[in-house]
Amino acid sequence: MADQVITLSDVAAAAGVSLSTASKALNGTDRISQATREHVRTTADRLGFRHNALARSFARGRSQTIGVLTHRASNPFTRVVLATAATELGAKEQAILLYDARIGDRDVTESILQLRARRIDGVIVIGTGTSFPSPSLTSRFDVPVIYAFTFTEDPDDVTITADDDEIGRLAVRHLLSKGRRKIAHITAEPHDNAAQRRAAGAQEVLADAGLEWVSPVRFGRWREGWGAEAAAELLAEVPDVDAIFCGSDAIARGAERVVRASGREVPGDVALIGVDNWEQLMHDQRVSRHLTTIDVGLEEIGRQVAAHLLEPDPQPGIRYVTPQVVTAETT
Amino acid sequence: MADQVITLSDVAAAAGVSLSTASKALNGTDRISQATREHVRTTADRLGFRHNALARSFARGRSQTIGVLTHRASNPFTRVVLATAATELGAKEQAILLYDARIGDRDVTESILQLRARRIDGVIVIGTGTSFPSPSLTSRFDVPVIYAFTFTEDPDDVTITADDDEIGRLAVRHLLSKGRRKIAHITAEPHDNAAQRRAAGAQEVLADAGLEWVSPVRFGRWREGWGAEAAAELLAEVPDVDAIFCGSDAIARGAERVVRASGREVPGDVALIGVDNWEQLMHDQRVSRHLTTIDVGLEEIGRQVAAHLLEPDPQPGIRYVTPQVVTAETT
The missing domain is CATH 3.40.50.2300 (Response regulator)
Structure with missing residues (x-):
């Protein structure tokens, strides 16, 4: 049988406070004594209470979801950047919504509308390498856009790529x-x-x-x-x-x-x-x-993309990750 | 500049109907003439209107997000299954929230609480291969759980893996x-x-x-x-x-x-x-x-996992994907 979901009412009852006090203690939205705040938080932790993340996102108008646009998600290099970024973002409770092969002119408007309807918090565009440029989509979103393992023709785009x-x-x-x-x-x-x-x-x-x-x-x-x-x-x-x-x-x-x-x-x-x-x-x-x-630093690109995307104001321009020699038997 | 978000009011105004009629036409929640429904839908499409997916999820108590638990997301085989599943799920407007290396006894309860708080629609557990079993977590969620490129010791778990x-x-x-x-x-x-x-x-x-x-x-x-x-x-x-x-x-x-x-x-x-x-x-x-x-069929595992997870009642037991010989120069 599945565990019971612990509600805010359960926490309030166990802590012996009103629902409104419990909410204030956990959300930090109003003045409340330090002792009460700590008592409620300890009780919440003991019960395994988690805020309803979905309700919280809805109240904030954000989804804790990052849109990811790939040229071709089955590309081996794209997969490395994608898996690394998804891991780092997951550690920060951010989901990813992946749209593959919809960067082309015909599909991109549809992708943008869908992602905006979803109230995503940011966008990552992952390329298949530095062979050819990606179209710049930054101006079409009102959330941060970062380009990974590709480059664009706009020098102000936030880009993290191979050197x-x-x-x-x-x-x-x-x-x-x-x-x-x-x-x-x-x-x-x-x-x-x-x-x-x-x-x-x-x-x-x-x-x-x-x-x-x-x-x-x-x-x-x-x-x-x-x-x-x-x-x-x-x-x-x-x-x-x-x-x-x-x-x-x-x-x-x-x-x-x-x-x-x-x-x-x-x-x-x-x-x-x-x-x-x-x-x-x-x-x-x-x-x-x-x-x-x-x-070439693909995992580092994935890590940096996740880190910079959650910054309030990612710095425009290209950042290169540092490549490393890996010495083995053939030299 | 970013495009304007089109609201339901915009659609109602452009279609010359009330807000309530526009809502009924788009949600199919009440009786309304076929002609009006089509007129409103055509108008909505023309304007590029999208339902606020986040509001809709909230109303349903679902997040259109799949929890993904990996043993080690940097494993090359895990990455293939992950990227393929994320692509297929993205095509169905499902995001993924990845928790890496939290399947072990100490961390798994925390992961489960977080995922439940997020109101995920299902869970995928991705292994690093068929070398060793994964713990069975099915009974700890009230949403479908599917195991990919691994196996468990519970024969009723829904598992899609290599043969x-x-x-x-x-x-x-x-x-x-x-x-x-x-x-x-x-x-x-x-x-x-x-x-x-x-x-x-x-x-x-x-x-x-x-x-x-x-x-x-x-x-x-x-x-x-x-x-x-x-x-x-x-x-x-x-x-x-x-x-x-x-x-x-x-x-x-x-x-x-x-x-x-x-x-x-x-x-x-x-x-x-x-x-x-x-x-x-x-x-x-x-x-x-x-x-x-x-x-061995890793991409097929990723595709099948995504397909079965969104089925109302995925069939219990192990499904094997079919391996294929790829003939080249060494035979």
Whole structure:
């Protein structure tokens, strides 16, 4: 059988006070002696009384619910940000109402009307990455809107996202720290913002060290098959390449297979570093790791989004989370 | 500037009817002519009117919110079930309120009181897998409770989960269909329910084919490093093994590296199949796949949980989702 719900009347009766005194003691809405307040609160706690959160929200005109708009909730990166934000918000008694794939022009007005009718307290827009911008929806809500793992074309939007330039810098700095000098880069489409920024950050550090890529950057796709194909070309062109910065872990897995199949040692002959911290995200693997990689900070994005959304006045502009090198067996 | 919220008065004025008629037309709570009802509804749609969902919930004593209890929301499998369920529920205007890591004895009573105070419409308990049981909480709520990607010790609990026996059967059936006869199995801890059931299902199909494992099942950990270590032992003991059923994709990745390093071809000499559909979950990769694997159906679990929770009377007992073989380059 389910437990009984404890009402305010139960608390008042048990504490020997009127309903109105019990209400004042618990809501802090009127003057009342400190002793009575404490007595009522202790009684309420002992009985396991909880305010009817729904009634309270209704009185305030707020729902303790955050609207979440995703481009594609089944995207693996979106899921990490979503689950982390939902966890943090839940710890603060905030629910989330998720509308997936309704950011496009045709659907967004409908989503906005529904969320406003629901009296949501704020909105999070979660992207699938930093490859392409999201439309700015901030002006269409009268509650705070935060963008996560994406970016918009409005510099005043509150955005928390990955730092692709710094990811590129970290990757090459790490390879240089391992004594590598003949470094190549295999990455995704040339018009992809994340691929571009990572390549630019990496090249900046290379130039500071007086170096150049040993072969032009190979732009292709975020895929294991592309990693294998590009690595084969690269080894044919530059047989003594000593390190490959791969734009993602999937690309790195493909590259590694081809490097090993060529008879080269990893990392002895060729060091490999990826991006995404795939093993951690997918396998919860903090020990016994295989691929050296860069954690872009998706969980940190989820945490910061939840924290900033509940602030009274979130600061406009882009905040970048700090990426981290995760060293394993391939460097 | 934010759009204006359209009120019921706006609708009544625009439709030229009284507030009470407008309310009846939209709520269907009293007799009213079909023509008037349609006229008011069309007007409401044109203006973009939405019922105040919060007021409506309050009147019904329901919050259109589902409580979600997770063992560990940062678990990669939990995230898939969570994101899929949240998407399906969002499409039905149901929010989720997530309490993470509060299923343990000490915290669960607090979680239950909070969720009840919130007037949630139902509860989902999401596990991190089928390795170990969850405590049964069904009797502590007066709303439906569904268990996802876990199991409990109460056979009447409504549970939607993975079919580990069938996963094992599918894996060996697939290897037999590729002409393999010298099959080995590398998997996780022997006291892990999922590892046990997968091994049992696999052995059943082997026995039906008049075969035995070429070497005793190697129980260890759900880790890439263990896959590599166990594969090295296996190749030393049975050099002509022609297929390995790996209990997870992580184990398969480790095994593959060692098999290739020994000079054997994959799948020419040794075929490999994993479990989890890691590339899909992590990389959204439906094309250009590398590892043959079994999809356990996590997204299907998320979808079914959302569908069954909103049914008036979800059927007690365990429902298994159907796993699927995903054929790629390693078989």
